[in-house]
Amino acid sequence: MKRRTPEDRYRDNLRKQERILKEFAEYEFEWAGDLLLWYDVKKLDIPDDVYRACAFFRNREHKKKPGSLTMLYEMYVRCNNELPEVPKERAFDLLRFKYMMYAQVIEKGGY
Secondary structure (H helix, E strand, C coil), X not given: CCCCCHHHHHHHHHXXXXXXXXXXXXXXXXXXXXXXXXXXXXXXXXXXXHHHHHHHHHCCHHHXXXXXXXXXXXXXXXXXXXXXXXXXXXXXXXXXXXXXXHHHHHHHHCC
């Protein structure tokens, strides 16, 4: 059996990371739309920071700003690890909080 070279392992790891980030971007694209729709249905004013994070995903700005998607993914993982499980009734509160955190990452990253 032939061993994989370090270059092959590097390319495999890179492909895996790109796939994970692409899936994350698509996932957040959908949730950003749902959050915007929720604010519209409830006839609430969306906070500026939440809107900025939603627009970042909906406009696919991460494609023009290298490194931004990685930073946002790290925040996503951090939120999933640190936040408690939330019942269905509070799901949009959690989503709103995550997008507020995304807005902070976007601001600190200079995007």
